[in-house]
Amino acid sequence: MSNTLYPNTFQHHNAYIDRIAYFLTGNEEKVLNRILREIMGWEKGRAALATTVSISVLVDGKFSRETGERLASGCGLKEGAVRSALATLVEYNIIKRVGLPDTDGQTYALNLEWDSINWQGMEEKRAAKDAVFAAQMSVARQSNPLLLANTPPVEQEAPPPVGQEAPPPVKQETKKPISKQKSKPTAGAQSPPPTVPAPPAQKARSAPSSSVNADLQPQSLDERQLFGKLTAAAESNGRKPGTARFKTVQQATAFREAVVILNGQTQSVIDRYLQNGKYDLSGVINYVAGAARKTAQANSQPATGGWQLPGGRTV
Numbered sequence: 001m002s003n004t005l006y007p008n009t010f011q012h013h014n015a016y017i018d019r020i021a022y023f024l025t026g027n028e029e030k031v032l033n034r035i036l037r038e039i040m041g042w043e044k045g046r047a048a049l050a051t052t053v054s055i056s057v058l059v060d061g062k063f064s065r066e067t068g069e070r071l072a073s074g075c076g077l078k079e080g081a082v083r084s085a086l087a088t089l090v091e092y093n094i095i096k097r098v099g100l101p102d103t104d105g106q107t108y109a110l111n112l113e114w115d116s117i118n119w120q121g122m123e124e125k126r127a128a129k130d131a132v133f134a135a136q137m138s139v140a141r142q143s144n145p146l147l148l149a150n151t152p153p154v155e156q157e158a159p160p161p162v163g164q165e166a167p168p169p170v171k172q173e174t175k176k177p178i179s180k181q182k183s184k185p186t187a188g189a190q191s192p193p194p195t196v197p198a199p200p201a202q203k204a205r206s207a208p209s210s211s212v213n214a215d216l217q218p219q220s221l222d223e224r225q226l227f228g229k230l231t232a233a234a235e236s237n238g239r240k241p242g243t244a245r246f247k248t249v250q251q252a253t254a255f256r257e258a259v260v261i262l263n264g265q266t267q268s269v270i271d272r273y274l275q276n277g278k279y280d281l282s283g284v285i286n287y288v289a290g291a292a293r294k295t296a297q298a299n300s301q302p303a304t305g306g307w308q309l310p311g312g313r314t315v
Helices: 014-023 026-040 043-048 055-060 079-091 119-143 210-216 221-236 249-262 266-274 281-298
Strands: 050-053 061-063 070-073 095-102 105-110
Touching: 014 026, 014 119, 026 043, 026 050, 026 055, 026 079, 026 105, 043 050, 055 061, 055 079, 055 105, 079 095, 119 249, 210 249, 221 249, 221 266, 221 281, 249 266, 249 281, 266 281
Parallel strands: none
Antiparallel strands: 050 105, 061 070, 095 105
């Protein structure tokens, strides 16, 4: 067995990949890897299996004090997501807080005593998440017959076009125009004013049906929370909030399908979008739909491009 040490690398215990990663979310695994880099990537950290890490390093990365050059990137997460991931890693006893935080940050130590890790807590959380996902998938399959089975679409041949002969042209005799004689106006008589044609009557726009209006209104808790957060974001930026309903049926359908796939994560996805200082309805629905597509792909959905829903939409 070779003991070669490769430059610009650090040791990463196999258990973090082989056993622990299965129970962690993407955010939690990002934060854990960043802490492992700070501990195992430096001689002082390897000797103590601990180091002091600040929230700014986890969020923004490390910079040179002399030149301001970026030395390392952060986790790519907002501060709230980093703090939440740290709390979960400590709860599972994967890492331990040592002492109280100071101006340099909080000291964290690795826990290599695998039997003391909270395996039961991780397994229960994973089982609960899988149960919720399975229940929501069952509801989705009942309401969308196309999701009942992951079968490819049936190929059908288009029928041949029906040949039709063009009818012969109808001959019509042209009539000679009848010449009209203009009468000479009598002296002192005034010609009548020209007749102005009346403008064509405009068709009155039909009011949208009551069923369409009902579909645009928020119906679930996730939808009411969506419009509540958009209203709060607009008011905090000194803008007038928009109407608390979807603008089109397509928007409502896209959001409701995404809620099913995101499996309880819809509000956290909305919060990530609003943290960028944006609060438009179309933008947040596109963002939520994009997150749903990524979630479907991550959960080993069919390789045909995702979940095909009624109307030919794929999420």
